[in-house]
Amino acid sequence: MAILHLCTPQSSSTPINGQIYSMPQVLGMLADSIRNRTNIRFGLYHSLFEWFNPLLLEDYANSFTTDLFSSGKSMPELYEIVNQYKPEIVWSDGDWYGPAEYWKSQEFLAWLYNDSPVKDTVVTNDRWGWGCTCHHGGYFTCSDRYNPGTLQTRKWENAFTIDKYSWGYVRNSPLENYLTMDNITQIIAETISCGGNILINVGPTKDGMIDPILEERLRQMGDWLRVNGEAIYETTPWVYQNDSYTPNxxxxxxxxxxxxxxxxxxxxxxxxxxxxxxxxxxxxxxxxxxxxxxxxxxxxxxxxxxxxxxxxxxxxxxxxxxxxxxxxxxxxxxxx
The missing domain is CATH 2.60.40 (Immunoglobulin-like)
Structure with missing residues (x-):
């Protein structure tokens, strides 16, 4: 499953091979390329919340008795990206700012699972408003870097960053802020053994490049999985998650x-x-x-x-x- 985090405003444009494309065009090209050239499922990240949006700030000042932002921006955007790009995973985020009733999550999810163009294949996470996280959703994320260390009754995901403290690119991060491969393989082993999925984030630079240390970690993970992927892909938890005597x-x-x-x-x-x-x-x-x-x-x-x-x-x-x-x-x- 590939999940694209679209953090650039949809109104902006991007040059590709000397031509200028709008962000919706770029997103459509990426979706088509993934579907036509790989067997990877295509998913999209969407943040309900938007920093400093005046409509959201007004709703907040009104204690969410108004819904200017959710009705005028956030929900229409969600319906649009599902109808236009047909993602098979909708990774919602930014729900902490208001209750599910404000975000109109129940109405959207009812449409998504019953009437949308991906109703038979779509999967969602659990970030849809106050009280939803770790309680309601196709699978649980519970919190960033969630790693319970024990087998869970519901499917769950460990979403973490190679930079220990940031989801974005931080130019002046010191070396000790980055996970080592020993750290990463430990997280992968613990998560998969307990029935979880892995979501690994790297923050690109402002011009879309991956910093060399992050690229190195990704390539090292590829090298490790080429040898040991059999123990990760398409596996299930065993009767024991970790050894009862020997640690690690x-x-x-x-x-x-x-x-x-x-x-x-x-x-x-x-x-x-x-x-x-x-x-x-x-x-x-x-x-x-x-x-x-x-x-x-x-x-x-x-x-x-x-x-x-x-x-x-x-x-x-x-x-x-x-x-x-x-x-x-x-x-x-x-x-x-």
Missing amino acids: VWYTSKKVGFYTKVYAIVLEWPETETLYLASPTPSRGTRVTLLGYSSTIGWRMPVSHSRGIELWMPVIPLNAMPCQWAWVFLLEYLYN
């Missing part, structure tokens, strides 16, 4: 025919020759591999524990390591 080990799973593949995402490479995992229960036919590594991994029943499995850690030359961060062991044919 998170599990995902994937049903294959009559058995389940289990992926142990190990955030720290062990310093000893074995790795003890308490949660998996091996059978005689259990097979263990390391994603990106050609040889199988030896294992044994634990020597000093009554349950679980002990993996023999392979000695791999540094230049032959499958990745630099968060290694994934695939465990097949377990009892559980």
Whole structure:
């Protein structure tokens, strides 16, 4: 799913290859390109709130007894982008400024799910006015950087930024303000293991460029996913989310025919020759591999524990390591 955050006013224009296009034209071109050239679903971000809009400020001064902004600007805009661009996800934001009744969220969502051109495929989040967040929506975002660390009863999303403190580009951010790849792989492992989706934000510069340090993180994530994506994409939470004994080990799973593949995402490479995992229960036919590594991994029943499995850690030359961060062991044919 691709979600486009359109933060430029729709009345502005953008030069592309020497020609000037309006923002609605650019948005339409992006939607067509994504749909025609990829199998990615197209979604749009929309903020109900708009900074310093005089109509909104007047409604606020009137304690929302008037609806000049929501009726005259915010809601008509939402209907327009759904009718014109047909997004299959509507990522609403900026709802904290007023109640759902002021935003007319119920009326819009009823139309969206019953009569809109995307009524059979659209998904929405939970930011539609006071009291909605983490209670009502197709999936929950609850708060920025929401990461509960436990399995949730509803589908949810962890929306976070590579800049720890900002959703936009900050020219003078020091290095320590950016997440490292160790940070990012930990967030991904924790989120996916607990049934969540990931939304990762980078803020472009004023001329639409991605800062080199942010580009580096995105490319590093691509490198990591090329090796370990099997443990992330199309997986579901396992019976255990993280290991009950060894810290920094998170599990995902994937049903294959009559058995389940289990992926142990190990955030720290062990310093000893074995790795003890308490949660998996091996059978005689259990097979263990390391994603990106050609040889199988030896294992044994634990020597000093009554349950679980002990993996023999392979000695791999540094230049032959499958990745630099968060290694994934695939465990097949377990009892559980």
